[in-house]
Structures are given as C-alpha cells and as structure tokens.
Amino acid sequence: MVAGLMANSLALISDAGHNLTDALALAFSWWALRIARRAPNHRKTYGYHRAGILAATINAVTLILISIYIFYEGVQRFMQPPEVQGWTVLSVACIALIINLTVAWLLHHDSKDDLNTRSAYLHIVGDAAASVGVIIAGLIEIVIGWRYADPLISMLIGLFILVSSWTIIKEATNILLEGIPDGLDMTSLVRDLMKQPNVEDVHDLHVWTIGRDYKVLSCHLIVQCECSLQDANRTVHDINHMLEEQYHIHHATLQIESESCELNQIFCANPNARN
Known part of the structure; x- marks a missing residue:
C-alpha cells in the first residue's frame, strides 16, 4: 500500500487492498474451520459445519465491494491518468507474486473439497493474477510510458475478482437454501x-x-x-x-x-x- 501511494499506482493500491482483505479472509477461514470441528450438541444437532459456508459468503461479499471500488477509481483515472513510477510498481509486484503463488500452492489441495478453503484459495489466486497484471502495467509504464495501462489493468483485476466471487456466493447460497448438491442428478x-x-x-x-x-x-x-x-x-x-x-x-x-x-x-x- 505504501509503495502504491509512493508510485501513484492504482493497480498497486488495489492489489494491496486485495491482499489486506485476503489476510483477513485467511484468518476468518481458519476460525471457521476451527468452529466447524466442534462436536454436535443439544442446540446444534448437526454441529457447526455451516460456519465455513458463512465465512465463504462473507469473504466473497468483501471481494465484490473491493471490485466496485476498483472500478470506480479506474474510471476516475481514465479521465485524468496520473504519472506512475513503473520501477517501483514492477519490483513490489514481483515480490507479491512470489508470496501469493506460495500460499496458493499450500491451499490448492484442500480447496477441492471445502467451500470455505476454496474461497480463501480464490482470494490468493486473485492476488496472484492481480500481481501479474500489476507487473504488466509496470512494464508498459517503463517501456512506452502509456499512462492508461495502470487503470486498465486495475479494472481487469476487478473484473476477475468479481467473477470468482460470484461463483462462491452462488454455491454458498445454494447450500444455505438447502438446494440439491452440485453435480447430483x-x-x-x-x-x-x-x-x-x-x-x-x-x-x-x-x-x-x-x-x-x-x-x-x-x-x-x-x-x-x-x-x-x-x-x-x-x-x-x-x-x-x-x-x-x-x-x-x-x-x-x-x-x-x-x-x-x-x-x-x-x-x-x-x-x-x-x-
């Protein structure tokens, strides 16, 4: 976030905001997994399995709110594109990409079977994709100095986040409404x-x-x-x-x-x- 403000890069700021919510999402998902392991009792005869579903829903909603903010800021910057420090953007984004890919690799296996973990995994994959986009924006700024690259990449990041969040909300809503499990005929x-x-x-x-x-x-x-x-x-x-x-x-x-x-x-x- 500090580097994004110093470099005047919306792509880096949006990536930082996304990473911040991901840190909170991972903590929230961990908490939900702990709650879900509690044994059933006389008040919760099925136990606390739905805690993970609630966590996934909240995580997805926060991502949608972030996407809306990114779109808004992107439109503003298209009208008046500021000068961006490309080298700062490029170096910080490369570090973020390495960290995000490492965390995504650690979460990949468990994300196949658990919606809560998958929501956290998609957060991190979104971060990795965002970091790639920021790297591209930094390279364009360095090579040709095209100022529209930064807001354009930011809006593409927001679109990716929006699509991935919608799939989580759709699946979580189906579970909360006690719909038929996906894939069951x-x-x-x-x-x-x-x-x-x-x-x-x-x-x-x-x-x-x-x-x-x-x-x-x-x-x-x-x-x-x-x-x-x-x-x-x-x-x-x-x-x-x-x-x-x-x-x-x-x-x-x-x-x-x-x-x-x-x-x-x-x-x-x-x-x-x-x-």
Whole structure:
C-alpha cells in the first residue's frame, strides 16, 4: 500500500487492498474451520459445519465491494491518468507474486473439497493474477510510458475478482437454501432407489448439504406388502451402502411404508400430507 501511494499506482493500491482483505479472509477461514470441528450438541444437532459456508459468503461479499471500488477509481483515472513510477510498481509486484503463488500452492489441495478453503484459495489466486497484471502495467509504464495501462489493468483485476466471487456466493447460497448438491442428478438417484429389491415407489425425497461435502438425504420408500421386517431392514442397509458408494451420501434417513403417498408424487408438494 505504501509503495502504491509512493508510485501513484492504482493497480498497486488495489492489489494491496486485495491482499489486506485476503489476510483477513485467511484468518476468518481458519476460525471457521476451527468452529466447524466442534462436536454436535443439544442446540446444534448437526454441529457447526455451516460456519465455513458463512465465512465463504462473507469473504466473497468483501471481494465484490473491493471490485466496485476498483472500478470506480479506474474510471476516475481514465479521465485524468496520473504519472506512475513503473520501477517501483514492477519490483513490489514481483515480490507479491512470489508470496501469493506460495500460499496458493499450500491451499490448492484442500480447496477441492471445502467451500470455505476454496474461497480463501480464490482470494490468493486473485492476488496472484492481480500481481501479474500489476507487473504488466509496470512494464508498459517503463517501456512506452502509456499512462492508461495502470487503470486498465486495475479494472481487469476487478473484473476477475468479481467473477470468482460470484461463483462462491452462488454455491454458498445454494447450500444455505438447502438446494440439491452440485453435480447430483436427482433422476438417476430416484432410478437407483427404485432398482433396489422390494422397493415399489419413492416419495418425499430431499437431498441437501450441511457443509464440507456433508450430504444428507431423507425419503419415504414404499415396499412390497409381503416384505418382512427382516427384508425391509436388508433393503435399507443396501440402499445406505449404495448411497455412500455412488453418491457420497453418508447420512440418510429412510422411512419404510407399505402404502403410497396421498399426493402420489416423488417430491411431495405438501410436507404435512399424511403418508
């Protein structure tokens, strides 16, 4: 930030602001991971898995606010482009790039399975991309002295941050609204449930995500009238095994019935309907 003010570079200032929020985001993500490891209790029967989702959402919102500020400042500088000290911009941005790439490498593996860690990882990747942009802006300023390079690169950085933040908010919102987990095909799931021995129908089917790839399922299964209790238990066991192996659903609540739902639908429209 100090170097950006001294060099009069919006690209470097925006990169500094992004790095500052990333430091806070990493601390917030670490805190959320600590909270998420707490055991369930009588008030939080699912535990604190959603803490990471909340952290990811807050991180993404801060990135969007930063993007808006970068766009605003970029427009102002396009109108009156100031003189920028290219060598200062170039040297500081190179140091930032090395640090960001190192942190991104450390976070890359865990970012695949956890939304909270992925939001922090995208913060750092955004920083690395921003540093590359600042380096380019510095080189252009040094070689040809084109003053529009600094605000232009800044706005491109803001656009990149905006796009990456939107994907995090979209996924986090889907989880908080208990939507179907990404990549899960409900039609295939129903078909696989219907293939199980003794199952005649499936309804009141719900699948949602608690956090960190923690998928939950509940449904009502209509079994054959002549099906014994032992056969029904075996069917439930087989379905649980199938859900774990094929859909990575490790928490399923299956209700066995011998009559169809009054609404006769796979997804019951009325949650209070008698079954």
